[in-house]
Amino acid sequence: MSQQRILEKKSLDELFGKLTAAGNRVLAPLRNGQRVEFAEVGAGQGGGSPGRDTASQIDLDYIQTARPAKEVVFPRYEHMLRYRLAGKDAQAEEIAPEARPTVLFGLHPCDAASFATLNAVFTWDSPDAYFEPKLAKLTIVGLSCTQGDAYCFCTSVGGGPGATHGSDILLTPIDGKRYLAEIVTEKGAAVVALAPHLFAPANGESEPERQRGATTEPGATATDLKEAVLAQIAPRFAPEQLGQRLPALFPRNGVWVEQSLRCIGCGACAYVCPTCTCFDIQDERQRYAGVRLRCWDSCGFGLFTLHASGHNPRAKQSERWRQRVMHKFSYQPERLGVLGCVGCGRCSRSCPADMNLAQHVEALAQTPT
Amino acid sequence: MDALREKARALLEGGTVKVVIGYAGGSDPQRARAVFVRDAAQADQLIWNETCRQNLATYLNKPEVKALGKPALVARPATLRSLLQNAVESQLADEAVLALAVADGQVVELPTFAAIEEYLAQQPHGLTAEQQQELSRLAALSLEERWAFWSAELGRCIKCFACRAACPLCYCDRCIVEVNQPQWIPVASDALGNLEWNVVRAMHLAGRCVDCGSCADACPEGIRIDLLNRVLAQEALGSFGAEPGYSTRKDYALAAYKPDDKEEFIR
Numbered sequence: 278m279s280q281q282r283i284l285e286k287k288s289l290d291e292l293f294g295k296l297t298a299a300g301n302r303v304l305a306p307l308r309n310g311q312r313v314e315f316a317e318v319g320a321g322q323g324g325g326s327p328g329r330d331t332a333s334q335i336d337l338d339y340i341q342t343a344r345p346a347k348e349v350v351f352p353r354y355e356h357m358l359r360y361r362l363a364g365k366d367a368q369a370e371e372i373a374p375e376a377r378p379t380v381l382f383g384l385h386p387c388d389a390a391s392f393a394t395l396n397a398v399f400t401w402d403s404p405d406a407y408f409e410p411k412l413a414k415l416t417i418v419g420l421s422c423t424q425g426d427a428y429c430f431c432t433s434v435g436g437g438p439g440a441t442h443g444s445d446i447l448l449t450p451i452d453g454k455r456y457l458a459e460i461v462t463e464k465g466a467a468v469v470a471l472a473p474h475l476f477a478p479a480n481g482e483s484e485p486e487r488q489r490g491a492t493t494e495p496g497a498t499a500t501d502l503k504e505a506v507l508a509q510i511a512p513r514f515a516p517e518q519l520g521q522r523l524p525a526l527f528p529r530n531g532v533w534v535e536q537s538l539r540c541i542g543c544g545a546c547a548y549v550c551p552t553c554t555c556f557d558i559q560d561e562r563q564r565y566a567g568v569r570l571r572c573w574d575s576c577g578f579g580l581f582t583l584h585a586s587g588h589n590p591r592a593k594q595s596e597r598w599r600q601r602v603m604h605k606f607s608y609q610p611e612r613l614g615v616l617g618c619v620g621c622g623r624c625s626r627s628c629p630a631d632m633n634l635a636q637h638v639e640a641l642a643q644t645p646t
Numbered sequence: 647m648d649a650l651r652e653k654a655r656a657l658l659e660g661g662t663v664k665v666v667i668g669y670a671g672g673s674d675p676q677r678a679r680a681v682f683v684r685d686a687a688q689a690d691q692l693i694w695n696e697t698c699r700q701n702l703a704t705y706l707n708k709p710e711v712k713a714l715g716k717p718a719l720v721a722r723p724a725t726l727r728s729l730l731q732n733a734v735e736s737q738l739a740d741e742a743v744l745a746l747a748v749a750d751g752q753v754v755e756l757p758t759f760a761a762i763e764e765y766l767a768q769q770p771h772g773l774t775a776e777q778q779q780e781l782s783r784l785a786a787l788s789l790e791e792r793w794a795f796w797s798a799e800l801g802r803c804i805k806c807f808a809c810r811a812a813c814p815l816c817y818c819d820r821c822i823v824e825v826n827q828p829q830w831i832p833v834a835s836d837a838l839g840n841l842e843w844n845v846v847r848a849m850h851l852a853g854r855c856v857d858c859g860s861c862a863d864a865c866p867e868g869i870r871i872d873l874l875n876r877v878l879a880q881e882a883l884g885s886f887g888a889e890p891g892y893s894t895r896k897d898y899a900l901a902a903y904k905p906d907d908k909e910e911f912i913r
Contacts, residue, residue: 312868343866344804353804354834427674534710539680541704543811545866548804559826559833572834573804580824595710629808629864630700631672631679 279441280460281479281499284448288475289335293318295471296380301416304349305382308336315346315381337383337450340426341621345551346381346388347395350411353548354572357407357558362565372568376410380468382418387431387621389419389443391551397613398554407571416464419444425508428622430635434516436620438508451502513635514642516606516616523607525646527599532644536637537598539630544575546601546624546632552617555581576600598632606638647694650720653746653753654689657718663744664715667705669698680705682714694720694748701858703728703814706743718744723769724858726762727891728814731856733759734896737817759894766892773876781877796841802867803840805833809871810847812864815854822846848874853882853899856891 284292296303303318313336360369396412399405422429422438431437441447445465448456458476460466469476479499497505526532547553557574560567574581577597583589591597605617618634625633654666670681670691678697682705683689703725705711719725726745732738745756747765756762773781787795807823810816823831823843831846832839848871855875862872882888885908888899896902 343868354836354839538682538708538710539705541808541811541864542708543808543864544806545808545864548806549866557833559829561829561832561834570834575806578807580820593709625673627866629812629860629866631677633673636673 280466282458282460282469282476283479283499284456284458284476286450286454286456288472292468292472292475293382296468299378299471301378301380303380303382304346305335306337306339306342307334308339313339313342314344315342315349315384318382335383337420338424340422340424340429341385341623341626343623343627344549345391345621345623346384347391347551347553349379349381349415350392350395350408351399351554351556354570355407357569357571359568360560360566374407374410376414378414378416379411380416380418383420383448384417384444385422385621386419386438386440386443386447387429387436387619388551389417389447390431390436390440390619391621392417392443394552394609394613394615394617394619395554397609397615401613416445416468417443418465418468419447421447421449421503421506422508422510423450423506425510426622428625428633428635429508429510429620430513430622431620432510432512433514433635433638434616434618434620438510439503449503449506451499451506457499457503513639516610518642519606519638520610522642522644522646523603526641526644527603529644530595532641533599534593534595536640537595537632540577540594540598540632541630542577542579542594542597543629544573544577545627545629546634547575547577548573549623549627551619551621551623552605576604602634602638602641647692647751649751649753650694650746650748651689651692653755654683654692654718655686657744658683658686658689662716663718665711666692666718666720666746667702667711668692668720668746669694669700669702672697682711684714692720698722699859699863701725701728701812701814701860703732704812704860706732706738706814707817716742716744718746721745721747721756722858723747723766724856724891725814726756726766727856728858729891730759730762730766730894731815731854731891731898732817733894734890734898735815735854763893771889771892773880777876780873781880784873784877797837799869800840800844801837802869803835803844804867805835805840805843806866808864808866809861812860813851814858814860815851815856816847822850844869844871844874847871848878851875852878853886853888854890855879 293303304315305318306313307316356372358369358371360367399408425438439449441459441461445462446468447459447461451457457479460469555574555576556571558569558571560569582591591600609615609617625635657663657666664684666683668681668683669678671693672679676697678693680700680702681691683691701724702719726747729738729745740759741757745762747754747756754765756765810821831842857876857879859872862870865871882899886899890898
């Protein structure tokens with residue numbers, strides 16, 4: 278249903294105001310010192326509802342945040358139930374998941390695409406009661422990338438700096454003042470409906486707009502303008518190369534040992550990954566009452582697969598590294614029809630040991646089987 | 647750098663060591679990464695510059711690395727200190743690793759703990775002026791301001807345990823956060839869980855930390871964990887004269903009793 282509209286940059290504050298007035302929490306990349314994080318617009322220093330300070334808080338020139346946006350649907354920890362013990366009696370009370378209508382604004386296409394992977398995992402047999410309500414109330418206003426860095430590899434995993442999938446609306450800054458807004462889904466159309474006057478017809482749809490576009494580049498359509506500003510991210514491998522090769526490489530222990538020698542076995546890659554979904558469920562009890570919670574876990578940890586018997590099927594880091602690669606590039610595509618990687622590069626930027634996922638996968642794609 | 651490569655080649659060709667654990671160029675010019683050179687022909691991968699910060703001693707416990715055979719380890723002074731502290735804690739045998747200190751274009755072979763002690767004795771001890779200023783600024787904050795600072799820092803912790811993994815003195819097979827019967831440390835990375843984890847780790851390292859800074863470098867959230875450790879190191883130094891990692895004498899502050907230990911903190 279993709280429709281093209283033009284949104285003026287100066288209209289963003291008004292748009293945020295409309296979104297907030299409609300009951301949404303708006304999260305956008307906000308700069309805090311050296312860091313850019315997805316945080317609630319208007320909740321920071323300025324306080325209150327989005328206002329004049331909003332535009333200055335938001336950093337729409339960011340390359341990537343340190344943490345992914347998955348916390349909106351998959352928080353780092355989440356309480357599931359409360360329980361109380363009285364003699365032989367145990368009473369449990371479920372804690373309803375908190376699902377607020379949320380607009381994620383300014384998410385890059387890689388991150389927008391990650392929600393499809395999250396969704397595939399959390400709904401593959403029975404729907405996850407904590408994930409689904411949050412996703413249902415989430416609207417994504419994506420932002421095309423006009424720049425990348427050495428860690429970006431979206432184009433190797435089916436994405437692209439201007440890819441629309443995953444976004445409800447995708448914005449592309451076609452010049453200093455305007456965004457091309459591609460309305461991709463019904464949720465996106467609902468955003469437009471809140472402030473239709475802010476979304477002008479795009480070039481090619483009406484004569485006045487064609488004339489405005491012509492001032493930038495004669496005869497160029499909005500799509501041309503978009504293509505001209507997108508970042509150039511050269512593909513480094515193709516997922517299809519891996520599908521057949523990885524299962525054949527599985528028994529080649531030396532390959533995995535060699536790749537993971539410098540891995541120190543922390544959970545940073547998994548925790549900053551927008552598609553990693555593993556969690557641990559634990560009861561925290563204080564004598565007669567407690568809470569059951571789930572929190573992020575990582576296949577990089579030695580305890581991840583440790584059995585109660587003491588046996589650990591993945592006792593070594595090399596086996597855990599293999600699992601990480603296989604899961605993302607072989608098991609998930611095979612079983613769920615989605616890749617477990619969107620090429621955002623966070624794992625590689627954050628890795629304390631400079632494990633570089635794209636380099637490693639590129640090497641695997643070229644390793645003879 | 648040439649001297650280092652030359653040394654690595656000679657050590658591998660002569661069979662003195664099976665692997666040289668050093669630094670190679672990383673994903674971008676600001677980063678170096680660990681490299682495990684086993685073939686003299688690969689020694690040219692080794693680099694030495696200011697990006698070579700990671701404490702490589704953390705790899706000595708890794709089964710896949712142990713399997714490579716006797717290592718030479720390219721070491722900064724802090725790395726050497728972590729080797730000695732591991733020795734104090736019976737985690738490393740003498741002559742199990744050949745340390746290579748690089749300074750002024752020269753490579754010094756330090757094959758024994760005694761050689762490392764001697765080398766470190768010649769190195770500057772104590773905090774840099776910049777580190778000292780930073781601690782003074784922190785100490786000058788009011789209780790409320792300091793609490794606000796640490797709440798904001800530790801609030802970002804996602805409990806990925808990169809600090810622990812990067813630390814050559816965090817060698818426990820099973821860390822206290824992984825014990826859940828009983829559950830000592832809250833598992834959630836909420837305010838309490840983050841505070842407990844980071845404070846417990848800092849306390850556990852008090853008098854043992856050699857201030858290599860790898861924990862803070864490793865943190866994907868950029869939390870200044872090194873400051874916590876540095877403050878406690880200063881406490882241990884002031885209260886007990888503890889300067890870990892300069893000797894293999896077994897007297898680390900929080901585990902050794904001395905009749906003349908100060909006791910002003912017990913009230």
